[in-house]
Amino acid sequence: MPKPRKMQVSLDATPYYHCTSRCVRRAFLCGYDAFTNTDYEHRRQWVEDRIHLLAKVFCIDVCAYAVMSNHLHLVLHINQQKALALTAKEVCARWHRIYKGTLLTQKYERNENLTDVELDAVAIKTELWREQLFDISWFMRALNEPIARMANAEDNCTGSFWESRFSSQALLDEKALAACMAYVDLNPVRAKMADTPEKSIHTSLNFE
Known part of the structure; x- marks a missing residue:
């Protein structure tokens, strides 16, 4: 049985977390779906724009991100002191x-x-x-729900767009944080969506 989110996030242990959301059935609902010959690539920009909006609203710093064709990665830093000072x-x-x-x-x-x-x-x-405002679950809800509604409206359908829950992994030290950020930055290269990290799009490394 999965643990409740509040048991997975502990600011006493670390303020850094690696979060991942996947499209249902890992379908290419944010990229080009060769099976249906449908291009959903523009939805990756929806996700990226939403990430940057939420980074200005929440007291959660986005350290790294990569919006892939059927999933997304985020490295988040919970800035509790910033929230308490508001x-x-x-x-x-x-x-x-x-x-x-x-x-x-x-x-x-x-x-x-x-x-x-x-x-x-x-x-x-x-x-x-x-x-x-410093709750990862609320950040991910505010990210995923509007994207799902926009995609369903575009497809004229109902139902789930993302899998039921996002995953989160605590990054307990600087080594783990650096390794995770490198992993996220290299995701498009690993998926053969770009030759180099500098040429990848919809990532924090290449955000202008």
């Missing part, structure tokens, strides 16, 4: 970039007058969001 208004502003939030938090960000009871409700919500 003001409540900064938390709201970040969260509202990707989610609507609530009517009260929207009013709060606009500096509208709120009662003490309403301010207490906002405080409870923003503290919850603060914790989620």
Whole structure:
């Protein structure tokens, strides 16, 4: 039985994690599918754009990434101290970039007058969001769910796009972190999608 995500992530052990998501049945739903003669290559850009947006919203640093034809790799650094240093208004502003939030938090960000009871409700919500801003599961959810919806809308279908869960592996020391980042950077070369890491696309190494 797989362990709950909260048991796999421990900031006391390390803030660095290697996360992987795969398309269902490992189908080429983000690349060129030779079996169906369908080109989904443009979806890799969707994923890359979303990664960069979330890196600006979450208090999670993206150390390396590679968007492949049927899966993606991310090396993430959880920046808890950054999240704890945010003001409540900064938390709201970040969260509202990707989610609507609530009517009260929207009013709060606009500096509208709120009662003490309403301010207490906002405080409870923003503290919850603060914790989620350095939560890998929330980062991956915010990455994968919109991509799945966009792909299903494009294909005019329903159902799963990604496998049910992403995988995460703790990187416990600098050696493991360096090795993992090199592994991610070399993924397109290993998959024969590029001759050299410098020529690979949709990777952190080649991001402009």
